[in-house]
Amino acid sequence: MSAELQAGRHGAPLVIDQVHKRFTQGRRVAHILRGCSLTIGAGEIVALVGESGSGKSTLARTIMKLYTPDEGKLLFGSEDVTHAKGKALRQYRERVQMVFQDPFASLNPAHSIRTILRRSLPPSARHYSERQREDLFDEVLTQVGLTPASNFLQQFPHELSGGQRQRVALARSLAGRPDLVLADEPVSMLDVSLRLGVLNLMLSLNERFGIGYLYITHDLASARYVASRIAVMYAGEIVEEGPAEAIVEEAKHPYTQLLVQAAPDPDRRGLQELDESVFTGEPPDLSREIQGCPFQFRCPHVMEKCYESSPPLKDLGNGQKVKCFLAE
Amino acid sequence: MTFSVQDVSVSYPTSRGWVQAVRNVDLQIRPGELVGLAGESGSGKSTLVLAATRVLKAPAVSVTGRVEIMGQDVFAWSDKELRAQRWQTFSFVTQSAMNALNPVMRVRAQMHDAMRAHDPHYQKAKADKRCEEVLRIVEVPAAKLDSYPHQLSGGQRQRMVIALALLLQPQLVIMDEPTTALDVVAQREIIALIRRLQRELGFAVLLITHDLSLLLEVADAVTVMYGGRVMESGRSHELLRKASHPYSRALIHSFPPLHGAMQRQEGIPGTPPDMLNPPLGCPFAARCVMATKECGEQMPPLTRYGDRLVACHHVSEQDFQGAGVIV
Ligand SMILES: Nc1ncnc2c1ncn2[C@@H]1O[C@H](COP(=O)(O)OP(=O)(O)OP(=O)(O)O)[C@@H](O)[C@H]1O
Ligand SMILES: Nc1ncnc2c1ncn2[C@@H]1O[C@H](COP(=O)(O)OP(=O)(O)OP(=O)(O)O)[C@@H](O)[C@H]1O
Ligand code: SF4
Ligand SMILES: [Mg+2]
Ligand SMILES: [Mg+2]
Numbered sequence: 053m054s055a056e057l058q059a060g061r062h063g064a065p066l067v068i069d070q071v072h073k074r075f076t077q078g079r080r081v082a083h084i085l086r087g088c089s090l091t092i093g094a095g096e097i098v099a100l101v102g103e104s105g106s107g108k109s110t111l112a113r114t115i116m117k118l119y120t121p122d123e124g125k126l127l128f129g130s131e132d133v134t135h136a137k138g139k140a141l142r143q144y145r146e147r148v149q150m151v152f153q154d155p156f157a158s159l160n161p162a163h164s165i166r167t168i169l170r171r172s173l174p175p176s177a178r179h180y181s182e183r184q185r186e187d188l189f190d191e192v193l194t195q196v197g198l199t200p201a202s203n204f205l206q207q208f209p210h211e212l213s214g215g216q217r218q219r220v221a222l223a224r225s226l227a228g229r230p231d232l233v234l235a236d237e238p239v240s241m242l243d244v245s246l247r248l249g250v251l252n253l254m255l256s257l258n259e260r261f262g263i264g265y266l267y268i269t270h271d272l273a274s275a276r277y278v279a280s281r282i283a284v285m286y287a288g289e290i291v292e293e294g295p296a297e298a299i300v301e302e303a304k305h306p307y308t309q310l311l312v313q314a315a316p317d318p319d320r321r322g323l324q325e326l327d328e329s330v331f332t333g334e335p336p337d338l339s340r341e342i343q344g345c346p347f348q349f350r351c352p353h354v355m356e357k358c359y360e361s362s363p364p365l366k367d368l369g370n371g372q373k374v375k376c377f378l379a380e
Numbered sequence: 381m382t383f384s385v386q387d388v389s390v391s392y393p394t395s396r397g398w399v400q401a402v403r404n405v406d407l408q409i410r411p412g413e414l415v416g417l418a419g420e421s422g423s424g425k426s427t428l429v430l431a432a433t434r435v436l437k438a439p440a441v442s443v444t445g446r447v448e449i450m451g452q453d454v455f456a457w458s459d460k461e462l463r464a465q466r467w468q469t470f471s472f473v474t475q476s477a478m479n480a481l482n483p484v485m486r487v488r489a490q491m492h493d494a495m496r497a498h499d500p501h502y503q504k505a506k507a508d509k510r511c512e513e514v515l516r517i518v519e520v521p522a523a524k525l526d527s528y529p530h531q532l533s534g535g536q537r538q539r540m541v542i543a544l545a546l547l548l549q550p551q552l553v554i555m556d557e558p559t560t561a562l563d564v565v566a567q568r569e570i571i572a573l574i575r576r577l578q579r580e581l582g583f584a585v586l587l588i589t590h591d592l593s594l595l596l597e598v599a600d601a602v603t604v605m606y607g608g609r610v611m612e613s614g615r616s617h618e619l620l621r622k623a624s625h626p627y628s629r630a631l632i633h634s635f636p637p638l639h640g641a642m643q644r645q646e647g648i649p650g651t652p653p654d655m656l657n658p659p660l661g662c663p664f665a666a667r668c669v670m671a672t673k674e675c676g677e678q679m680p681p682l683t684r685y686g687d688r689l690v691a692c693h694h695v696s697e698q699d700f701q702g703a704g705v706i707v
């Protein structure tokens with residue numbers, strides 16, 4: 053077992069503090085992360101939900117330091133990693149791993165699964181014997197349901213189905229036993245049964261080794277299943293966060309309420325039963341400055357002041373925080 | 381029939397032998413219908429449609445059986461005919477949205493290319509208008525037409541590929557996991573829009589997804605695959621009310637609930653079969669709560685009960701009596 057890799061490690065909290073990220077495309081500047089703040093405690097599972105294009109992957113990539121924040125800070129434990137370079141950056145990236153959203157683009161097509169896994173091992177695993185390494189690979193592949201592991205180790209990404217690639221990507225992130233895994237939609241291509249298997253795996257690794265997760269998903273039910281806290285992103289800001297239960301049962305932000313209302317429910321049938329009016333409207337144009345609340349364009353409760361200034365983050369006391377004037 | 385798959389089997393040659401990814405699959409789609417194909421990861425869903433639309437062909441795969449699109453034998457088309465039909469008669473949204481888009485071309489240019497190739501009366505201004513129209517359908521701001529694929533979010537890329545599939549108004553649209561990167565609001569919204577377009581224009585859709593709850597909500601009929609074979613198929617509302625195959629039943633019952641008490645769930649214990657050495661009997665036998673000796677030894681035939689087809693030794697006529705399940 054790879055307890056050795058884990059020995060002497062203590063997870064550390066990751067603090068994302070008022071992070072901004074802009075992209076320039078020709079003359080247009082798109083302001084994708086707009087003062088985004090979130091803390092992931094050591095060994096905590098936090099789910100990040102929010103609509104397509106809201107900036108979830110950008111946030112994960114920024115945490116990974118694939119992008120440098122234009123403003124704001126990233127703290128990991130006691131270290132400020134906002135501008136980490138060289139050795140400090142390498143060490144940080146050993147402890148924080150990412151599972152990319154698109155498993156068709158993130159696995160090197162020229163490498164067998166064995167090579168992909170071998171390359172993911174941190175330097176601390178370099179002294180492993182061939183045997184120990186194979187055992188570790190066998191273990192992580194079996195954990196994600198790719199059996200017999202010996203078959204899969206020889207295969208190349210193009211020989212795998214979408215869901216199988218997704219599980220290789222997850223196995224890769226686990227092989228080095230990091231402190232924190234940024235998992236961007238890691239189970240989106242898996243059916244419920246396998247999905248439960250992978251979610252249970254995340255839970256058990258969390259319990260056994262204290263691995264923390266930022267679990268990015270569109271599936272609220274699975275967010276509630278694995279995460280202790282859920283953060284909801286809209287237009288590059290966290291508009292609501294809190295204990296998973298509270299977010300699902302007592303969402304305060306109109307956008308979260310919309311998400312909960314639209315979540316699939318096996319007991320309900322037919323699209324027509326959904327209130328169509330909540331679907332109208334588009335996400336805001338991020339290449340323009342937004343004055344006021346970013347949800348004003350779609351909000352069923354929009355008020356005069358929502359156009360004028362952006363709502364402050366209100367702490368409800370139970371760990372739930374909301375950015376909406378209604379919560380005042 | 382808009383789309384008819386008859387007794388299709390597909391195998392991949394590998395250094396270790398043949399991977400028998402799809403076995404004797406039948407599937408029919410009538411004009412205007414939305415048919416869902418569900419099943420476990422690795423059960424052969426993508427392989428089936430990749431082979432049926434000749435994206436995959438010999439020597440990469442060996443295919444047997446017959447496939448018809450709008451009554452025409454797909455395997456008899458010349459390469460030139462195939463190119464002429466693709467996008468125009470049928471379109472295919474592959475599972476990897478990134479691979480479907482050319483990474484070094486702006487989206488607009490890719491759409492124009494498709495229109496230019498198929499329309500002898502191609503006009504730039506008209507084509508631009510059509511691009512904007514399909515972007516409205518999939519709800520992406522028109523400004524994103526001038527983005528390169530890597531500048532789009534996961535969900536925006538998937539929407540672009542759906543837009544591309546609708547561009548030339550084909551009779552059949554095949555979509556392989558088109559909404560995995562979309563939030564539930566967007567997912568339902570897009571499917572609802574496609575439903576509405578289908579009613580107006582009469583095209584048929586084959587929707588592949590692991591998300592059985594979505595399918596049972598939106599599809600007219602659903603086929604469930606496991607281990608390369610069809611386990612059960614029928615009308616969605618009937619399946620939702622009473623799935624007969626133990627695998628589809630297990631799938632329907634393993635949703636983590638959104639509300640109510642929270643507890644660890646186990647899904648379906650066990651792992652899928654090794655398709656290099658597929659089991660002799662029912663592929664699901666190793667994980668099935670109802671399995672008996674017979675199940676491990678003999679493949680149950682796909683048997684018709686009214687509108688329903690089920691392959692299970694322990695499902696019989698009696699299961700469909702009373703309650704008017706057979707419509
Ligand atoms: N490199 C880039 N250049 C320009 N714009 C970008 C770039 N990367 C992302 N964007 C834009 O930033 C916005 C947020 O993208 P991001 O990928 O973070 O969204 P997301 O929340 O992960 O969405 P999804 O759920 O669809 O994956 C999108 O509008 C996208 O077009
Ligand atoms: N090129 C290949 N060579 C060998 N085996 C392959 C190849 N492509 C796919 N397979 C195998 O064929 C089986 C079916 O794969 P397919 O991609 O059709 O599954 P799927 O049902 O679409 O799964 P998913 O839901 O995960 O996308 C899998 O076991 C896969 O490993
Ligand atoms: S602040 Fe106003 S517009 Fe924003 S969500 Fe609350 S009520 Fe709606
Ligand atoms: Mg994303
Ligand atoms: Mg597939």
